Amino acid sequence: MTDTSTWIEHGRGGRAWVDPVGAGVYTVPPARNEPVLSYAAGSPERLRLDEAIRGLRGRRAELTPVIGGERRHTGEVLEATMPHDRRHVLADVHQAGAADVERAIAAAREAWQDWHRWPWTERAGVFLRAAALVAGPYRARLVAATMLDQSKTVPEAEADAACELADFLRFNVANMRRVLEEQPESTDEAWNRAEYRPLEGFVYAITPFNFTAIGANLPTTPALLGNTVIWKPSAAAMVGAAIVMELLEEAGLPPGVINLVYGDPAEVSEIVLASPHLAGVHFTGSTEVFRGIWNTVGQNMTRYRGFPRLVGETGGKDFVLVHPSADVEAVATALVRGAFEYQGQKCSAASRVYAPASMWPAISERLIEAIGQVRMGDVADPSTYVGAVINKAAFERHKQAIEQARTTAGATVVAGGQTNDEQGWFVTPTLIETRDPAFPLLRKELFGPVLTAFVYDDDRWDDALRLVDETSEYALTGSIFARRRESLSEAASRLRYAAGNLYLNEKPTGSVVGQQPFGGSRASGTNDKTATTFHLTRWTTTRTIKDTHVPQTAIPFPRNGTSPQSQ
Numbered sequence: 384m385t386d387t388s389t390w391i392e393h394g395r396g397g398r399a400w401v402d403p404v405g406a407g408v409y410t411v412p413p414a415r416n417e418p419v420l421s422y423a424a425g426s427p428e429r430l431r432l433d434e435a436i437r438g439l440r441g442r443r444a445e446l447t448p449v450i451g452g453e454r455r456h457t458g459e460v461l462e463a464t465m466p467h468d469r470r471h472v473l474a475d476v477h478q479a480g481a482a483d484v485e486r487a488i489a490a491a492r493e494a495w496q497d498w499h500r501w502p503w504t505e506r507a508g509v510f511l512r513a514a515a516l517v518a519g520p521y522r523a524r525l526v527a528a529t530m531l532d533q534s535k536t537v538p539e540a541e542a543d544a545a546c547e548l549a550d551f552l553r554f555n556v557a558n559m560r561r562v563l564e565e566q567p568e569s570t571d572e573a574w575n576r577a578e579y580r581p582l583e584g585f586v587y588a589i590t591p592f593n594f595t596a597i598g599a600n601l602p603t604t605p606a607l608l609g610n611t612v613i614w615k616p617s618a619a620a621m622v623g624a625a626i627v628m629e630l631l632e633e634a635g636l637p638p639g640v641i642n643l644v645y646g647d648p649a650e651v652s653e654i655v656l657a658s659p660h661l662a663g664v665h666f667t668g669s670t671e672v673f674r675g676i677w678n679t680v681g682q683n684m685t686r687y688r689g690f691p692r693l694v695g696e697t698g699g700k701d702f703v704l705v706h707p708s709a710d711v712e713a714v715a716t717a718l719v720r721g722a723f724e725y726q727g728q729k730c731s732a733a734s735r736v737y738a739p740a741s742m743w744p745a746i747s748e749r750l751i752e753a754i755g756q757v758r759m760g761d762v763a764d765p766s767t768y769v770g771a772v773i774n775k776a777a778f779e780r781h782k783q784a785i786e787q788a789r790t791t792a793g794a795t796v797v798a799g800g801q802t803n804d805e806q807g808w809f810v811t812p813t814l815i816e817t818r819d820p821a822f823p824l825l826r827k828e829l830f831g832p833v834l835t836a837f838v839y840d841d842d843r844w845d846d847a848l849r850l851v852d853e854t855s856e857y858a859l860t861g862s863i864f865a866r867r868r869e870s871l872s873e874a875a876s877r878l879r880y881a882a883g884n885l886y887l888n889e890k891p892t893g894s895v896v897g898q899q900p901f902g903g904s905r906a907s908g909t910n911d912k913t914a915t916t917f918h919l920t921r922w923t924t925t926r927t928i929k930d931t932h933v934p935q936t937a938i939p940f941p942r943n944g945t946s947p948q949s950q
């Protein structure tokens with residue numbers, strides 16, 4: 384801490400914290416979910432948001448890495464553009480080179496010397512203030528940046544950059560207190576204690592483009608537990624990351640605790656993952672990239688001082704399974720919302736549906752009608768329902784997949800299927816129907832507004848259950864729709880490992896922090912359930928302390944048939 388009056392020097396250069404306001408077994412504010420604002424025309428939040436949008440749109444910003452609290456121009460610049468207005472440059476973003484990455488490692492290690500000794504209450508104070516800044520003075524800018532940089536509509540950006548982000552910060556603080564309370568039993572002879580130490584080294588946080596909240600959560604969770612971090616954000620979410628960094632500094636986070644490193648992912652990672660001081664990786668993104676990171680860590684294993692913690696949330700091929708007893712309107716609503724909101728670019732988005740033949744005509748009729756009504760365009764226009772996909776690579780991937788569906792026997796593009804890159808990377812919400820249970824879009828993640836339907840004969844419910852379970856390698860989210868209770872519970876049981884987040888008569892998206900802890904297994908990640916006590920403990924290494932009151936002074940050699948105490 385910079386205020387040395389609160390520290391005493393001791394030993395060989397070590398320092399100890401002296402509580403400036405008196406001792407106490409502190410509680411923390413109860414965590415609650417941040418209320419969602421409406422942004423109705425003329426509302427104060429809408430006026431603030433419009434001003435923030437004008438501010439970000441009207442000025443070409445210059446952003447830099449933030450290493451040890453320093454901002455330096457590196458000279459190598461990447462443009463941050465708007466997906467729905469692809470020639471509009473929001474910012475020139477300086478990219479870190481090898482020397483900058485080495486500086487970030489050094490800065491994280493240096494900051495650790497102090498930060499790992501900070502009392503948990505002071506760390507909590509920083510992140511609770513950060514939550515208040517998210518919900519208050521930074522809200523409009525965070526939401527605006529998420530809209531422009533990631534092409535989210537207002538409700539999507541509000542749910543992400545304001546609510547989920549504030550929730551992560553608050554629930555993590557409340558759950559950290561619960562972790563610390565978990566203490567061993569003691570006896571009259573000894574006081575046993577568990578000390579939740581931060582990991583020894585630094586944590587590498589690698590974040591995806593699609594959620595500002597995830598971008599912020601991955602570096603801040605380990606930091607809350609006393610770790611220092613190198614944060615490499617996605618090249619498609621650089622503007623929001625800069626605002627999060629600024630906010631954390633304003634909240635009182637000391638320099639070097641989180642180091643924001645923009646740069647080429649492979650080059651940055653090669654250097655960071657080779658450091659002997661790597662103590663953990665906190666990743667969210669695609670399965671393929673996480674497998675590559677895991678592999679590299681494995682190859683570097685003998686270099687490390689310890690065994691790095693690997694926490695990764697990855698891809699999904701999220702299902703909706705419809706039983707013949709389901710409610711048609713509920714299914715159609717869930718499919719439109721679950722598959723197409725934020726252009727299907729949520730890891731939880733519904734991308735495959737298994738529907739009974741008896742119901743499919745009614746469901747597909749509603750889907751076709753809804754797709755026809757969807758307004759696609761500039762996300763700042765309040766009537767827009769979907770924006771553009773994130774970048775050229777995503778656009779090309781979708782164009783190719785839709786073309787393939789058009790030319791494959793046994794598959795039909797039932798609705799949507801248009802692409803247009805004149806202004807931005809636009810792909811219309813698309814419904815594909817196939818009779819092939821192994822059709823690629825039922826197996827592989829496309830990560831966009833394409834929903835593929837497989838229609839099963841009503842009397843083959845059992846086969847449908849097997850197909851849902853076995854067709855893809857992922858197990859992130861899934862929904863079962865049925866009014867018949869026995870069928871709901873049968874499906875939940877048969878699909879026990881098919882999803883980490885299972886929804887009954889609900890779309891598979893929209894998990895809320897503290898209510899539906901998120902994460903999946905199989906190829907979808909390590910399923911550590913964000914913002915829970917389970918997740919927080921991944922960033923600590925516990926020391927058990929036995930404090931004996933009256934030490935033994937005699938060796939209990941065996942006499943009269945009794946044996947000495949072991950261990």
Ligand code: NAD
Pocket residue numbers: 589590591592593594597615616617618648649652667668669670672675676696697698699729730731828830859901902903907908
């Ligand atoms: P991505 O895998 O392309 O990128 C994620 C991060 O990894 C980015 O910061 C990127 O720069 C970095 N990266 C890319 N190549 C790398 C390499 N060779 N070495 C190290 N880092 C590298 O993913 P994305 O397009 O940003 O996000 C979409 C993916 O994320 C989808 O697969 C989606 O399902 C997944 N996702 C999962 C969750 C979840 O909670 N399970 C949440 C959000 C997104």
